[in-house]
Amino acid sequence: MSTVTTEELSATTLLRFATAGSVDDGKSTLVGRLLHDSKSILTDQLEAVERASASRGQEGPDLALLTDGLRAEREQGITIDVAYRYFATPRRRFILADTPGHVQYTRNMVTGASTAELTVILVDARNGVVEQTRRHAAIAALLRVPHVVLAVNKMDLVKYEETVFAAIAEEFTAYASELGVPEVTAIPISALAGDNVVDPSANMDWYGGPTFLEHLETVPVSHDLAHCHARLPVQYVIRPQTAEHPDYRGYAGQIAAGTFRVGEQVTVLPSGRSTKIAGIDLLGTPVDVAWTTQSVTVLLEDDIDVSRGDLIVPSKDAPPTTQDVEATVCHVADAPLTVGHRVLLRHGTRTVKAIVKDIPSRLTLDDLSLHPHPGQLVANDIGRVKIRAAEPLPVDSYADSRRTGSFILIDPSDGTTLTAGMVGESFASPEPVKDLSDEDGWDF
Template sequence: MSATTVDTSATSLLRFATAGSVDDGKSTLVGRLLHDSKSVLADQLEAVEHASRRRGQDAPDLALLTDGLRAEREQGITIDVAYRYFATPRRRFILADTPGHVQYTRNMVTGASTAELAVVLVDARNGVVEQTRRHAAVAALLRVPHVVLAVNKMDLVDYAEPVFAAIAEEFTHYATALGVPEITSIPISALAGDNVVTASAHMDWYGGPTLLEHLETVPVGTDQTDAPARFPVQYVIRPQTPEHHDFRGYAGQIASGLLRVGQQVVVLPSGQTSAITGIDALGQAVDVAWAPQSVTITLADDLDISRGDVIAPATGAPTPTQDITATVCHLHERPLRIGERVLLKHGTRTVKAIVKDITGRLDVTSFDRDAGLARTNAPGELAVNDIGSVVLRTAQPLAVDAYTDSRRTGAFILIDPADGQTLTAGMAGEAFPTTSTTAAEADSTADDGWDF
């Protein structure tokens, strides 16, 4: 079998992630999706067949199409985020298959952070379990606009409609309470192929789309032209040639909204104002550009602008601040503690920061902010995979939007200044109520250049 050749030049792109408890069949579902949509190359299928025979299986184990790491294949589980790219005649896809273990919650955060849709799998025999609620909560926190509940292994419950209906009702009630805007429930059997790519002959009581049909038709690429424009400067262009000695352009990718020639803008955090005199997109002068285009713009005034500054409309621009309250997911094995000195990367800007307070730890299974504080961790720290609320103080003001308003300009990461490792993923603003339980303040008396 060879992968179908698809002309993707004019098709839209959907980024989606899969999540579910261990052994719910995520990898099998993804493998079935790739196989039945004819998106598997011959050598890939041959490798899977060979690996399946080594494990004593007669039929190809389609889960191995995504479980690419040797450790995963040996254990039969997914322990890392596996990315796959495929296309159909109607749409292109970037898929992130995330692990189901509780200790890999951080991997789901990574996979779903840029997703427009999350597929949450449930074993029809077990129904909604703790990890199901955890994944729904993470999807809600990350503001994933579309969630699909895939009730898998329907073949093991005799394709019973009441089983599916009860699970769908429970999950929809919970996810709606979390604020998930759109929930679609689909009964499937990944192993048998029911309702994955082709409609099931065993579930004539279900009249909705197959999973692939839904993925191909769900609205994507929300219109960013109505959002406030944000242009993080990535590079300042100053040609060293006589004919362009006075040229000064600012290159980068528009994060949201649109920019027009003649528009009055403000440079953040300095507050300098000017007007756009030119926009260059792919070597062509244009009058208007919009997210997520990469462009170079010129301004009417010769301003002091550098990498990391943000160009925004003169009206409605965010107020730069050095005090950031945020919801974070800690990704590193080393705990995040009050008083920690870190680097904060927001857009194209990286600044020094201090963790001033850790005001709560979120129990995503019950969505009770303080429930996690009873764990064995010492108060005032977040362990790996913890989701909590923090207060940060930065060395320089940042033009940060609330994550609820913009997933691009409201997101940031915390970095270890010693070795450059990513410590924490952050979302500016509060995702749950805050009343500080520790009220611990960072020690700001050390004379080490990190006190702001």
């Protein structure tokens, strides 16, 4: 087990990262090797893996079992669900999302990478860049993940040849650059043998860069969201109505970004009513200032109508509200998304009825060309959509805020998540919208 002390943990930064790659590229083995060699697993966990490996006739421990926790995953030898792991070294704390490689579960990569500051994309050195590699790179670019690591795995199976690594790194970096990925760090590894995962490889003396763990520990990470556009999605209205607080009315939620202060002029959206913050309660204690990721209860000076789904913002920095949203999306459901599709749009804590007005284009992963007006998006497609919501929504650009610039589309009949969207452009004065109302009450 790691020997990190409480004092050391308090001084370290946190890195959220996700792994992605094709089936059998070795993601789970890499994560298992990372946890094992960095001494971040408990003795009983290792013993359980050793027993499970022995029962399957394997001579040594199968480190992939440290993350493939579902019975179906172990039986099939693939990752299905997103496996989250928490570990630490003396230099940094980590939250890892190990995402599936099978194309059927690409939707889970969107989930795992949506909050990541770094994405690790694995490539089998024998196969090079494949379609799923390009899809994962496109999703990382779409989600605006700041750092991408290309881990060229199974170098032991290509005799640790530098030319093999160099060719894959060059092809992937060129593709990622076209997508707009700001930074790619390529590292040759063998997760099974442990080369360049935690310890430098004696088999690749031609590589002079950091090991995988060294890069994770030193990559610059910024969590300074306190100076972003301040946003508080209201999750719950609190009215205890006790003898001690007969008139208490508070609006609770987790601050999505920015900082709020007592006395600050704020606006409640989408109504547009303005007031001032009369108080802020944090864990039941009054405070003068609260900032992003803190869960707080805000009290307002004026008695105005505020309910779940509303957004509290500084009056001087309020986003526009619009019923028409244009976004880039990744379609994650098996059923296609079509023009005229009636959906529920969930933005923050607000859910409204909406209609897919148009699908202007679909991205072709091979050459990054756009297929105009495809009419529909099928599972794992990336494309542009125009959506008309039944009510005004206060949306930010995803480039400005990953929290309030994103949304999901939901099937109203069974609650299935259909599409994950990133707002690219919201237009307050759009072209005339075709009347898509019907007898079911979807009259916008």
